[in-house]
Amino acid sequence: MKNLLKRYRSFLLLCGVYAGLGLLLPGAALDSLRLSGENLAEMLGILPPVFILLGLLDVWVPRETIMGLMGERSGLRGILLAFMLGSFAAGPLYAAFPVAGVLLKKGSRLFNVLIFIGAWSTTKIPMLVFEASAMGTTFMLVRFLANIPVILLIAWLTERLLTPEEQLALQSRAQAL
Amino acid sequence: MGTIGLYGLTLALLAFSWVKDPKRTRASLGKAWKSFENILPQLLTVLLVIGLMLRLLTPDMIAGLIGEESGFQGMAIAAAVGSVTLIPGFIAFPLAAALLKSGAGFTQIALFVSTLMMVGLVTLPVEVGYFGKKATILRNSLAFGASVAVALLIGGVLR
Numbered sequence: 001m002k003n004l005l006k007r008y009r010s011f012l013l014l015c016g017v018y019a020g021l022g023l024l025l026p027g028a029a030l031d032s033l034r035l036s037g038e039n040l041a042e043m044l045g046i047l048p049p050v051f052i053l054l055g056l057l058d059v060w061v062p063r064e065t066i067m068g069l070m071g072e073r074s075g076l077r078g079i080l081l082a083f084m085l086g087s088f089a090a091g092p093l094y095a096a097f098p099v100a101g102v103l104l105k106k107g108s109r110l111f112n113v114l115i116f117i118g119a120w121s122t123t124k125i126p127m128l129v130f131e132a133s134a135m136g137t138t139f140m141l142v143r144f145l146a147n148i149p150v151i152l153l154i155a156w157l158t159e160r161l162l163t164p165e166e167q168l169a170l171q172s173r174a175q176a177l
Numbered sequence: 178m179g180t181i182g183l184y185g186l187t188l189a190l191l192a193f194s195w196v197k198d199p200k201r202t203r204a205s206l207g208k209a210w211k212s213f214e215n216i217l218p219q220l221l222t223v224l225l226v227i228g229l230m231l232r233l234l235t236p237d238m239i240a241g242l243i244g245e246e247s248g249f250q251g252m253a254i255a256a257a258v259g260s261v262t263l264i265p266g267f268i269a270f271p272l273a274a275a276l277l278k279s280g281a282g283f284t285q286i287a288l289f290v291s292t293l294m295m296v297g298l299v300t301l302p303v304e305v306g307y308f309g310k311k312a313t314i315l316r317n318s319l320a321f322g323a324s325v326a327v328a329l330l331i332g333g334v335l336r
Binding site for chain 2: 007008010011014015017018021028031032033034035036037039040043045046047048049050051052053054055056058059060093094097098100101104110114117118121122127130131134135136138139142143146147150153154157158161162166169170173174177
């Protein structure tokens, strides 16, 4: 029980903020609550299948398979696969983190997992069409093309700047998920 | 559309898994629930913060702060506002388009959009849960730097 309270303390704190806001500006608090509710509905729409698929992947796909596809020795194919996985995925970035966790757990190279996160956040194919219509084709194209090397660079630097011990700690954290 | 496909695929695979091995299927559902419950507190927190942000920062207000002539200060504001929240693209782009119409500058908007999608202070706890503190901080700071570079490039091209 105490543990539960501790885990949900920031959530409870925000509930307090909402209650306070509700007393001062009831309209603003209700609007915020409505926006949060809309986001919650969207999240609950996308997350259950994501987690069920991850559970199935965890149980059925052997570690060796993922390791071969995206592990230390997967080379260029691993990089391309990471880009594609992230670019074709649906859903907000917070849905990408659990996927990344399972990929790490199954022995993917951190570099590839970071590419996957980068691609998910910025080069999503379904989003590009949308971006072009909202912001113009030039805007979309420049951003897309500039972001491909940027994603590689961020992934490479993040991996390089972690010591081998830190990378090991990261892997064992993933095992515990 | 995409969501329906996702559900269809999930149900099909789940049924297939059940036929092959009910015990393992139950185990996988257990894992699914455990990992969901694991990040639930952070997710609920993120949702409430985003709700507040979206309500308190209106498009007109942001556009006033990051107009074409707002220069470096406007960029700083765009980056700061963009970094706090992590908003999916289908909300971010219409918002960005609205901001452009209300007079925001291209560089500032590019910075706003990039940091919105790549840098998330509010979602840090979720990310730390999977990647640990150092990797999370590294990724977010590098993404922040990259957003600035890409924004300057876009601003240069679209001038």
